[in-house]
Amino acid sequence: MNRLLLVCLSVIVCFSISCTDKDKIPKGVLPKDKMEKVLWDMIQAERFRETFIRDSSKNLKAETFKLYAQVFDIHKVSKDEFIKSYKFYMSRPDIARDMFDSLATRANRRREELYKPQTSDTAKLKMDSVAIRKADSAKVKIDSIKAAPLPAALPTPVPPPMVKPDFRHGRPPLERLKFDSLRRLRFQPKKTS
Numbered sequence: 168m169n170r171l172l173l174v175c176l177s178v179i180v181c182f183s184i185s186c187t188d189k190d191k192i193p194k195g196v197l198p199k200d201k202m203e204k205v206l207w208d209m210i211q212a213e214r215f216r217e218t219f220i221r222d223s224s225k226n227l228k229a230e231t232f233k234l235y236a237q238v239f240d241i242h243k244v245s246k247d248e249f250i251k252s253y254k255f256y257m258s259r260p261d262i263a264r265d266m267f268d269s270l271a272t273r274a275n276r277r278r279e280e281l282y283k284p285q286t287s288d289t290a291k292l293k294m295d296s297v298a299i300r301k302a303d304s305a306k307v308k309i310d311s312i313k314a315a316p317l318p319a320a321l322p323t324p325v326p327p328p329m330v331k332p333d334f335r336h337g338r339p340p341l342e343r344l345k346f347d348s349l350r351r352l353r354f355q356p357k358k359t360s
Contacts, residue, residue, distance in 0.1 A: 197244065197252040203266050205249060207273065208238045 192198060197205065212234035220230050239246060256263045 193255065195248065195251055196255045197248065199256075199262065199266060201242065201244075202252050202256060203269060205238060205242050205244060206266070207270055208241065209235060210270070210274075212238055 213231065216227065216231050216234055220227065236246075239249060256266060
């Protein structure tokens with residue numbers, strides 16, 4: 168009889184546990200959408216610190232925590248509330264995976280928006296601004312030409328020496344390659360002794 172009562176009691180407990188809402192968020196834990204927004208802003212704060220705070224005299228960890236405190240103030244969340252929520256979501260990988268997937272999708276969408284090709288309107292606008300700049304510089308050049316005296320004779324440019332390369336198998340021999348001051352490859356003529 169005791170065994171039957173124990174089995175019935177365990178079955179009732181199992182049914183009651185299995186019938187509870189798995190996606191129910193306990194009290195004191197941030198809702199999924201708010202937690203997602205807070206995490207997004209914290210990621211952005213971290214990126215800001217990495218990009219713009221380069222002063223070696225500052226404690227980077229302290230600067231990061233200052234930025235996190237600003238994020239908490241913006242979202243009206245306490246640090247303890249965030250930590251409790253973060254621990255809850257990390258203990259539930261099914262919910263956390265969805266949340267981090269949506270954060271990754273959001274980041275990819277922003278990246279695509281930043282690096283998408285320009286529309287014809289913005290390209291036309293840039294072309295117009297370039298044309299205006301060129302027109303302004305042309306006026307300045309015309310005025311400066313009138314004011315500046317012309318030299319008596321213009322120096323003629325000296326052409327580079329013509330050297331017929333002796334290529335074997337499509338490449339120049341290594342002993343004849345040297346770098347000039349501009350770090351470009353030039354062929355040097357063979358030294359004849």
